[in-house]
Amino acid sequence: MGGHNDQAYEEGNTDVSLCHLAVCLVSGGMDSCVTAAIAREENEELAFLHVSYGQRTEARERRAFVELADHFGIAKRLAVSIEYLKAVGGSSLTDASIPVAEADLISRKIPSSYVPFRNSHLLAIAASWAEVIGARRIYIGAVAEDSSGYPDCRPEFYEAFQRVIEAGTRPETILDIVTPVIHSRKAEIVRRGLELGAPLELTWSCYQSEDPACGRCDSCALRLRAFGEAGTPDPIAYA
Protein backbone atom coordinates (compact mmCIF):
# COMPACT_ATOMS: atom_id res chain seq x y z
CA MET A 1 0.00 0.00 0.00
CA GLY A 2 1.12 3.63 0.31
CA GLY A 3 2.74 3.65 -3.11
CA HIS A 4 3.25 -0.09 -3.36
CA ASN A 5 1.37 -2.31 -5.72
CA ASP A 6 0.29 -5.62 -4.29
CA GLN A 7 0.12 -7.18 -7.73
CA ALA A 8 3.78 -6.39 -8.25
CA TYR A 9 4.66 -8.50 -5.25
CA GLU A 10 2.42 -11.34 -6.24
CA GLU A 11 3.79 -11.54 -9.74
CA GLY A 12 7.37 -11.50 -8.51
CA ASN A 13 8.11 -8.20 -10.18
CA THR A 14 11.69 -7.30 -9.29
CA ASP A 15 11.23 -3.54 -9.88
CA VAL A 16 10.41 -3.03 -6.20
CA SER A 17 13.22 -0.99 -4.69
CA LEU A 18 15.25 -2.80 -2.06
CA CYS A 19 14.44 -1.60 1.43
CA HIS A 20 17.01 -1.70 4.21
CA LEU A 21 14.90 -3.17 7.00
CA ALA A 22 11.36 -4.54 7.17
CA VAL A 23 9.30 -6.05 9.97
CA CYS A 24 7.59 -9.29 9.00
CA LEU A 25 4.69 -10.65 11.07
CA VAL A 26 5.24 -14.39 11.37
CA SER A 27 2.44 -16.39 12.99
CA GLY A 28 4.08 -19.68 12.03
CA GLY A 29 1.45 -20.49 9.41
CA MET A 30 1.80 -21.09 5.70
CA ASP A 31 0.76 -17.62 4.56
CA SER A 32 3.21 -15.82 6.82
CA CYS A 33 6.01 -18.22 5.83
CA VAL A 34 5.51 -17.47 2.13
CA THR A 35 5.14 -13.75 2.93
CA ALA A 36 8.52 -13.91 4.71
CA ALA A 37 10.07 -15.61 1.66
CA ILE A 38 8.72 -12.82 -0.55
CA ALA A 39 9.90 -10.15 1.91
CA ARG A 40 13.40 -11.64 1.87
CA GLU A 41 13.57 -10.94 -1.87
CA GLU A 42 12.57 -7.32 -1.41
CA ASN A 43 14.55 -6.20 1.64
CA GLU A 44 18.14 -6.21 2.84
CA GLU A 45 17.21 -7.32 6.32
CA LEU A 46 14.12 -8.67 8.01
CA ALA A 47 12.98 -8.41 11.62
CA PHE A 48 10.54 -11.18 12.60
CA LEU A 49 7.64 -10.46 14.94
CA HIS A 50 5.45 -13.15 16.51
CA VAL A 51 2.36 -12.37 18.53
CA SER A 52 0.60 -15.02 20.58
CA TYR A 53 -2.79 -14.22 22.10
CA GLY A 54 -3.76 -17.08 24.36
CA GLN A 55 -4.97 -19.21 21.44
CA ARG A 56 -5.23 -22.99 21.82
CA THR A 57 -2.19 -23.85 19.72
CA GLU A 58 0.02 -21.06 21.03
CA ALA A 59 3.02 -23.22 21.97
CA ARG A 60 3.08 -25.05 18.63
CA GLU A 61 2.84 -21.79 16.68
CA ARG A 62 5.64 -20.25 18.68
CA ARG A 63 7.84 -23.27 17.89
CA ALA A 64 7.07 -22.78 14.20
CA PHE A 65 8.07 -19.11 14.54
CA VAL A 66 11.41 -19.97 16.12
CA GLU A 67 12.16 -22.64 13.49
CA LEU A 68 11.24 -20.26 10.67
CA ALA A 69 13.37 -17.46 12.15
CA ASP A 70 16.31 -19.88 12.43
CA HIS A 71 15.76 -21.05 8.84
CA PHE A 72 15.77 -17.48 7.51
CA GLY A 73 18.76 -16.52 9.71
CA ILE A 74 16.92 -13.69 11.45
CA ALA A 75 18.88 -11.83 14.15
CA LYS A 76 16.21 -9.27 15.05
CA ARG A 77 13.26 -11.17 16.46
CA LEU A 78 10.57 -10.31 18.97
CA ALA A 79 7.90 -12.63 20.36
CA VAL A 80 5.24 -10.99 22.48
CA SER A 81 2.05 -12.12 24.14
CA ILE A 82 -1.23 -10.25 24.06
CA GLU A 83 -3.06 -12.82 26.10
CA TYR A 84 -5.40 -10.10 27.34
CA LEU A 85 -7.33 -11.16 24.22
CA LYS A 86 -8.18 -14.28 26.22
CA ALA A 87 -9.73 -12.03 28.90
CA VAL A 88 -11.57 -10.14 26.15
CA GLY A 89 -12.86 -13.46 24.77
CA GLY A 90 -15.50 -13.82 22.09
CA SER A 91 -13.61 -16.37 19.96
CA SER A 92 -13.35 -20.15 19.85
CA LEU A 93 -9.57 -19.73 19.51
CA THR A 94 -9.17 -18.12 22.92
CA ASP A 95 -12.22 -19.33 24.87
CA ALA A 96 -12.15 -23.03 25.72
CA SER A 97 -15.94 -23.00 26.26
CA ILE A 98 -16.60 -22.18 22.58
CA PRO A 99 -15.81 -25.26 20.42
CA VAL A 100 -13.64 -24.91 17.31
CA ALA A 101 -16.13 -25.53 14.50
CA GLU A 102 -15.55 -28.11 11.81
CA ALA A 103 -14.70 -26.59 8.47
CA ASP A 104 -17.40 -24.63 6.63
CA LEU A 105 -15.88 -23.24 3.46
CA ILE A 106 -19.25 -22.65 1.79
CA SER A 107 -21.20 -20.14 3.91
CA ARG A 108 -19.92 -16.58 4.02
CA LYS A 109 -20.65 -16.11 7.72
CA ILE A 110 -17.86 -14.92 9.98
CA PRO A 111 -16.79 -18.09 11.84
CA SER A 112 -16.55 -18.53 15.62
CA SER A 113 -12.76 -18.53 15.28
CA TYR A 114 -12.85 -14.78 14.53
CA VAL A 115 -10.80 -13.04 17.25
CA PRO A 116 -12.40 -9.61 17.44
CA PHE A 117 -10.28 -7.01 15.66
CA ARG A 118 -7.15 -9.08 16.23
CA ASN A 119 -5.10 -7.87 13.31
CA SER A 120 -5.26 -4.27 14.52
CA HIS A 121 -3.27 -5.42 17.57
CA LEU A 122 -0.69 -7.11 15.35
CA LEU A 123 -0.27 -4.00 13.21
CA ALA A 124 -0.05 -1.70 16.24
CA ILE A 125 2.77 -3.79 17.72
CA ALA A 126 4.54 -4.07 14.37
CA ALA A 127 4.31 -0.32 13.79
CA SER A 128 5.61 0.56 17.28
CA TRP A 129 8.56 -1.79 16.82
CA ALA A 130 9.21 -0.63 13.27
CA GLU A 131 9.26 2.98 14.42
CA VAL A 132 11.84 2.22 17.13
CA ILE A 133 14.19 0.07 14.99
CA GLY A 134 13.81 2.21 11.88
CA ALA A 135 12.08 -0.34 9.62
CA ARG A 136 10.32 1.07 6.57
CA ARG A 137 7.85 -1.69 5.83
CA ILE A 138 5.55 -4.11 7.66
CA TYR A 139 4.77 -7.39 5.88
CA ILE A 140 1.66 -9.31 6.86
CA GLY A 141 0.36 -12.48 5.21
CA ALA A 142 -3.34 -11.62 5.26
CA VAL A 143 -5.51 -13.42 2.67
CA ALA A 144 -8.83 -11.81 1.75
CA GLU A 145 -11.06 -13.77 -0.60
CA ASP A 146 -9.84 -17.36 -0.37
CA SER A 147 -10.04 -17.43 3.40
CA SER A 148 -12.33 -17.57 6.41
CA GLY A 149 -13.95 -14.19 5.81
CA TYR A 150 -12.51 -12.32 8.79
CA PRO A 151 -13.21 -8.58 8.39
CA ASP A 152 -9.67 -7.66 9.46
CA CYS A 153 -8.18 -9.56 6.52
CA ARG A 154 -9.74 -7.34 3.84
CA PRO A 155 -7.67 -4.89 1.78
CA GLU A 156 -9.74 -1.90 2.99
CA PHE A 157 -8.72 -2.70 6.57
CA TYR A 158 -5.02 -2.44 5.65
CA GLU A 159 -5.58 0.71 3.59
CA ALA A 160 -7.33 2.30 6.58
CA PHE A 161 -4.56 1.21 8.97
CA GLN A 162 -1.96 2.74 6.64
CA ARG A 163 -3.65 6.12 7.22
CA VAL A 164 -3.54 5.53 11.00
CA ILE A 165 0.23 4.94 10.81
CA GLU A 166 0.69 8.13 8.80
CA ALA A 167 -1.37 10.15 11.30
CA GLY A 168 -0.13 8.56 14.53
CA THR A 169 3.66 8.23 14.21
CA ARG A 170 6.50 10.79 14.19
CA PRO A 171 6.48 13.10 11.14
CA GLU A 172 9.81 11.62 9.96
CA THR A 173 8.57 8.01 10.18
CA ILE A 174 7.96 6.42 6.78
CA LEU A 175 6.32 3.04 7.10
CA ASP A 176 4.27 1.07 4.58
CA ILE A 177 2.07 -1.96 5.20
CA VAL A 178 2.73 -4.62 2.55
CA THR A 179 0.24 -7.46 1.99
CA PRO A 180 1.85 -9.52 -0.79
CA VAL A 181 -0.62 -12.44 -0.78
CA ILE A 182 -3.87 -10.65 0.07
CA HIS A 183 -5.45 -11.27 -3.35
CA SER A 184 -3.92 -14.74 -3.84
CA ARG A 185 -5.74 -18.01 -3.75
CA LYS A 186 -4.27 -20.41 -1.18
CA ALA A 187 -3.06 -22.77 -3.92
CA GLU A 188 -1.12 -19.90 -5.50
CA ILE A 189 0.48 -19.22 -2.12
CA VAL A 190 1.63 -22.85 -1.93
CA ARG A 191 3.07 -22.65 -5.46
CA ARG A 192 4.76 -19.32 -4.74
CA GLY A 193 6.25 -20.83 -1.58
CA LEU A 194 7.62 -23.81 -3.49
CA GLU A 195 9.17 -21.51 -6.13
CA LEU A 196 10.89 -19.45 -3.44
CA GLY A 197 12.05 -22.48 -1.46
CA ALA A 198 9.95 -21.48 1.57
CA PRO A 199 10.18 -24.13 4.33
CA LEU A 200 6.49 -25.11 4.39
CA GLU A 201 7.37 -28.22 6.40
CA LEU A 202 8.14 -25.97 9.38
CA THR A 203 4.77 -24.21 9.36
CA TRP A 204 1.70 -24.82 11.51
CA SER A 205 -1.90 -23.93 10.63
CA CYS A 206 -4.23 -26.05 12.79
CA TYR A 207 -6.52 -24.15 15.19
CA GLN A 208 -7.42 -27.18 17.28
CA SER A 209 -4.45 -29.45 18.04
CA GLU A 210 -0.77 -29.10 18.78
CA ASP A 211 0.50 -32.19 16.91
CA PRO A 212 -0.55 -33.80 14.64
CA ALA A 213 -2.88 -31.30 12.94
CA CYS A 214 -6.60 -32.16 13.26
CA GLY A 215 -7.36 -31.97 9.52
CA ARG A 216 -10.95 -30.88 10.22
CA CYS A 217 -10.96 -27.24 11.38
CA ASP A 218 -11.35 -24.35 8.92
CA SER A 219 -7.66 -23.65 8.86
CA CYS A 220 -6.67 -27.28 8.15
CA ALA A 221 -9.39 -27.56 5.49
CA LEU A 222 -8.20 -24.43 3.69
CA ARG A 223 -4.61 -25.64 3.82
CA LEU A 224 -5.33 -29.17 2.63
CA ARG A 225 -7.47 -27.86 -0.24
CA ALA A 226 -4.64 -25.50 -1.23
CA PHE A 227 -2.01 -28.26 -1.37
CA GLY A 228 -4.52 -30.43 -3.27
CA GLU A 229 -5.12 -27.74 -5.87
CA ALA A 230 -1.40 -27.06 -6.12
CA GLY A 231 -0.89 -30.78 -6.81
CA THR A 232 1.72 -31.30 -4.13
CA PRO A 233 1.52 -33.16 -0.80
CA ASP A 234 1.34 -31.17 2.43
CA PRO A 235 4.59 -32.02 4.27
CA ILE A 236 3.11 -31.88 7.80
CA ALA A 237 1.40 -34.73 9.70
CA TYR A 238 -2.37 -35.01 10.12
CA ALA A 239 -4.42 -37.10 12.56
Place this chain on the structure above:
Amino acid sequence: MGGHNDQAYEEGNTDVSLCHLAVCLVSGGMDSCVTAAIAREENEELAFLHVSYGQRTEARERRAFVELADHFGIAKRLAVSIEYLKAVGGSSLTDASIPVAEADLISRKIPSSYVPFRNSHLLAIAASWAEVIGARRIYIGAVAEDSSGYPDCRPEFYEAFQRVIEAGTRPETILDIVTPVIHSRKAEIVRRGLELGAPLELTWSCYQSEDPACGRCDSCALRLRAFGEAGTPDPIAYA
Protein backbone atom coordinates in the same frame (compact mmCIF):
# COMPACT_ATOMS: atom_id res chain seq x y z
CA MET B 1 -16.43 11.13 15.26
CA GLY B 2 -18.53 8.97 13.04
CA GLY B 3 -21.54 11.26 13.27
CA HIS B 4 -20.63 12.77 16.63
CA ASN B 5 -19.57 16.33 17.14
CA ASP B 6 -16.74 16.84 19.60
CA GLN B 7 -17.83 20.42 20.30
CA ALA B 8 -21.22 19.16 21.44
CA TYR B 9 -19.55 17.08 24.14
CA GLU B 10 -17.27 19.85 25.24
CA GLU B 11 -20.07 22.36 25.62
CA GLY B 12 -22.18 19.95 27.62
CA ASN B 13 -24.85 19.80 24.94
CA THR B 14 -27.48 17.38 26.18
CA ASP B 15 -28.85 16.58 22.71
CA VAL B 16 -26.49 13.61 22.44
CA SER B 17 -28.66 10.50 22.43
CA LEU B 18 -28.16 8.25 25.43
CA CYS B 19 -26.16 5.15 24.56
CA HIS B 20 -26.64 1.90 26.44
CA LEU B 21 -23.02 0.93 27.00
CA ALA B 22 -19.70 2.65 26.32
CA VAL B 23 -16.09 1.67 26.96
CA CYS B 24 -14.06 4.41 28.63
CA LEU B 25 -10.27 4.30 28.59
CA VAL B 26 -9.11 5.34 32.05
CA SER B 27 -5.38 5.81 32.55
CA GLY B 28 -5.88 7.29 35.99
CA GLY B 29 -4.92 10.81 34.88
CA MET B 30 -6.91 14.01 34.99
CA ASP B 31 -8.02 13.99 31.35
CA SER B 32 -9.41 10.45 31.47
CA CYS B 33 -11.16 11.18 34.79
CA VAL B 34 -12.98 14.18 33.30
CA THR B 35 -13.68 12.18 30.12
CA ALA B 36 -15.29 9.48 32.29
CA ALA B 37 -17.40 12.11 34.05
CA ILE B 38 -18.58 13.38 30.63
CA ALA B 39 -19.20 9.82 29.41
CA ARG B 40 -21.34 9.13 32.47
CA GLU B 41 -23.69 11.93 31.38
CA GLU B 42 -24.06 10.48 27.90
CA ASN B 43 -24.40 6.74 28.49
CA GLU B 44 -26.52 4.41 30.57
CA GLU B 45 -23.57 2.26 31.58
CA LEU B 46 -19.81 2.54 31.37
CA ALA B 47 -17.16 -0.16 31.13
CA PHE B 48 -13.73 1.05 32.34
CA LEU B 49 -10.56 -0.12 30.59
CA HIS B 50 -7.06 0.45 31.96
CA VAL B 51 -3.93 -0.39 30.00
CA SER B 52 -0.52 -0.41 31.63
CA TYR B 53 2.56 -0.72 29.46
CA GLY B 54 5.56 -1.10 31.71
CA GLN B 55 5.76 2.63 32.39
CA ARG B 56 7.60 3.89 35.49
CA THR B 57 4.49 4.86 37.46
CA GLU B 58 2.42 1.83 36.47
CA ALA B 59 1.43 0.77 40.01
CA ARG B 60 0.35 4.26 41.04
CA GLU B 61 -1.72 4.70 37.87
CA ARG B 62 -3.43 1.36 38.36
CA ARG B 63 -4.36 2.40 41.92
CA ALA B 64 -5.89 5.59 40.51
CA PHE B 65 -7.86 3.48 37.99
CA VAL B 66 -9.28 1.24 40.72
CA GLU B 67 -10.20 4.20 42.92
CA LEU B 68 -11.87 5.97 39.99
CA ALA B 69 -13.79 2.82 38.99
CA ASP B 70 -14.96 2.45 42.60
CA HIS B 71 -15.97 6.11 42.72
CA PHE B 72 -18.03 5.82 39.52
CA GLY B 73 -19.54 2.49 40.64
CA ILE B 74 -18.28 0.59 37.58
CA ALA B 75 -19.08 -3.14 37.47
CA LYS B 76 -17.52 -3.90 34.07
CA ARG B 77 -13.82 -3.23 34.36
CA LEU B 78 -10.77 -4.65 32.65
CA ALA B 79 -7.14 -3.91 33.41
CA VAL B 80 -4.60 -5.33 30.98
CA SER B 81 -0.87 -5.07 30.54
CA ILE B 82 0.91 -4.51 27.25
CA GLU B 83 4.33 -4.53 28.77
CA TYR B 84 5.75 -5.75 25.48
CA LEU B 85 5.99 -1.99 24.86
CA LYS B 86 8.85 -2.11 27.35
CA ALA B 87 10.59 -4.66 25.10
CA VAL B 88 9.87 -2.43 22.11
CA GLY B 89 11.37 0.53 24.00
CA GLY B 90 12.13 3.93 22.50
CA SER B 91 10.55 5.99 25.28
CA SER B 92 11.70 7.48 28.57
CA LEU B 93 8.49 6.19 30.13
CA THR B 94 9.33 2.54 29.53
CA ASP B 95 13.15 2.54 29.27
CA ALA B 96 14.93 3.26 32.55
CA SER B 97 18.11 4.22 30.65
CA ILE B 98 16.37 7.24 29.03
CA PRO B 99 15.82 9.95 31.67
CA VAL B 100 12.40 11.59 32.00
CA ALA B 101 13.07 15.14 30.78
CA GLU B 102 12.19 18.20 32.82
CA ALA B 103 9.23 20.07 31.42
CA ASP B 104 9.60 21.88 28.09
CA LEU B 105 6.26 23.39 27.20
CA ILE B 106 7.75 25.82 24.66
CA SER B 107 9.40 23.79 21.91
CA ARG B 108 7.12 21.82 19.59
CA LYS B 109 9.46 18.81 19.44
CA ILE B 110 8.04 15.38 20.24
CA PRO B 111 9.40 14.68 23.75
CA SER B 112 11.35 11.59 24.87
CA SER B 113 8.27 10.45 26.78
CA TYR B 114 6.55 9.62 23.46
CA VAL B 115 5.73 5.89 23.51
CA PRO B 116 5.77 4.97 19.81
CA PHE B 117 2.24 4.66 18.45
CA ARG B 118 0.92 3.82 21.92
CA ASN B 119 -2.64 5.03 21.50
CA SER B 120 -3.25 2.63 18.60
CA HIS B 121 -2.74 -0.22 21.08
CA LEU B 122 -5.23 1.35 23.50
CA LEU B 123 -7.85 1.75 20.78
CA ALA B 124 -7.31 -1.79 19.45
CA ILE B 125 -7.91 -3.26 22.91
CA ALA B 126 -10.90 -1.00 23.52
CA ALA B 127 -12.44 -1.92 20.16
CA SER B 128 -11.95 -5.68 20.67
CA TRP B 129 -13.56 -5.47 24.10
CA ALA B 130 -16.36 -3.19 22.90
CA GLU B 131 -17.16 -5.61 20.07
CA VAL B 132 -17.42 -8.54 22.49
CA ILE B 133 -19.52 -6.78 25.18
CA GLY B 134 -21.66 -4.87 22.68
CA ALA B 135 -20.56 -1.33 23.55
CA ARG B 136 -21.34 1.34 20.96
CA ARG B 137 -18.78 3.98 21.88
CA ILE B 138 -15.15 4.25 23.00
CA TYR B 139 -14.25 7.34 25.05
CA ILE B 140 -10.62 8.45 25.20
CA GLY B 141 -9.30 11.57 26.91
CA ALA B 142 -6.76 12.58 24.28
CA VAL B 143 -5.77 16.26 24.24
CA ALA B 144 -4.32 17.65 21.03
CA GLU B 145 -3.09 21.22 21.12
CA ASP B 146 -2.54 22.01 24.79
CA SER B 147 -0.41 18.96 25.37
CA SER B 148 2.97 17.36 24.77
CA GLY B 149 2.60 17.13 20.99
CA TYR B 150 2.36 13.35 20.64
CA PRO B 151 1.28 12.45 17.08
CA ASP B 152 -1.23 9.86 18.33
CA CYS B 153 -3.18 12.54 20.22
CA ARG B 154 -4.22 14.49 17.12
CA PRO B 155 -7.81 14.47 15.80
CA GLU B 156 -6.71 13.05 12.43
CA PHE B 157 -5.32 9.98 14.18
CA TYR B 158 -8.73 9.25 15.75
CA GLU B 159 -10.57 9.95 12.49
CA ALA B 160 -8.28 7.46 10.72
CA PHE B 161 -8.74 4.85 13.46
CA GLN B 162 -12.51 5.23 13.18
CA ARG B 163 -12.18 4.05 9.55
CA VAL B 164 -10.09 1.05 10.72
CA ILE B 165 -12.85 0.04 13.14
CA GLU B 166 -15.44 0.29 10.38
CA ALA B 167 -13.32 -1.84 8.02
CA GLY B 168 -11.99 -4.38 10.52
CA THR B 169 -14.94 -5.40 12.71
CA ARG B 170 -18.09 -7.45 12.05
CA PRO B 171 -20.54 -5.81 9.61
CA GLU B 172 -23.15 -5.47 12.39
CA THR B 173 -20.72 -3.78 14.81
CA ILE B 174 -21.43 -0.07 15.28
CA LEU B 175 -18.73 1.61 17.31
CA ASP B 176 -17.73 5.27 17.50
CA ILE B 177 -14.59 6.77 18.99
CA VAL B 178 -15.46 9.80 21.12
CA THR B 179 -12.78 12.31 22.14
CA PRO B 180 -14.67 14.86 24.23
CA VAL B 181 -11.69 16.93 25.41
CA ILE B 182 -9.43 16.74 22.36
CA HIS B 183 -9.76 20.44 21.50
CA SER B 184 -9.89 21.66 25.12
CA ARG B 185 -7.21 23.56 26.95
CA LYS B 186 -6.10 21.80 30.12
CA ALA B 187 -7.56 24.59 32.31
CA GLU B 188 -10.96 24.03 30.65
CA ILE B 189 -10.67 20.34 31.47
CA VAL B 190 -10.09 21.18 35.14
CA ARG B 191 -13.10 23.52 35.15
CA ARG B 192 -15.29 20.96 33.39
CA GLY B 193 -14.22 18.34 35.91
CA LEU B 194 -15.14 20.60 38.82
CA GLU B 195 -18.58 21.33 37.27
CA LEU B 196 -19.24 17.61 36.87
CA GLY B 197 -17.97 16.70 40.33
CA ALA B 198 -15.16 14.57 38.88
CA PRO B 199 -12.90 13.22 41.68
CA LEU B 200 -9.68 14.95 40.57
CA GLU B 201 -8.14 14.17 43.96
CA LEU B 202 -8.01 10.48 42.95
CA THR B 203 -6.10 11.07 39.71
CA TRP B 204 -2.40 10.66 38.98
CA SER B 205 -0.44 12.41 36.22
CA CYS B 206 3.27 12.30 37.13
CA TYR B 207 5.57 10.42 34.72
CA GLN B 208 8.47 10.20 37.14
CA SER B 209 7.45 9.34 40.70
CA GLU B 210 4.89 7.19 42.43
CA ASP B 211 4.10 9.51 45.40
CA PRO B 212 4.33 12.44 45.82
CA ALA B 213 4.29 13.75 42.24
CA CYS B 214 7.63 15.23 41.09
CA GLY B 215 6.19 18.57 39.94
CA ARG B 216 8.89 18.92 37.27
CA CYS B 217 8.12 16.50 34.39
CA ASP B 218 6.04 17.57 31.36
CA SER B 219 2.93 15.94 32.70
CA CYS B 220 3.17 17.59 36.15
CA ALA B 221 3.98 20.96 34.54
CA LEU B 222 0.94 20.78 32.23
CA ARG B 223 -1.28 19.80 35.14
CA LEU B 224 -0.01 22.48 37.53
CA ARG B 225 -0.35 25.16 34.85
CA ALA B 226 -3.94 23.99 34.19
CA PHE B 227 -4.98 24.23 37.83
CA GLY B 228 -3.21 27.60 38.06
CA GLU B 229 -5.13 28.96 35.07
CA ALA B 230 -8.38 27.49 36.40
CA GLY B 231 -7.74 29.37 39.67
CA THR B 232 -8.13 26.34 41.90
CA PRO B 233 -5.54 24.35 43.89
CA ASP B 234 -4.46 20.92 42.64
CA PRO B 235 -5.68 18.49 45.34
CA ILE B 236 -2.76 16.03 45.02
CA ALA B 237 0.60 16.21 46.85
CA TYR B 238 3.85 17.39 45.18
CA ALA B 239 7.47 16.93 46.26
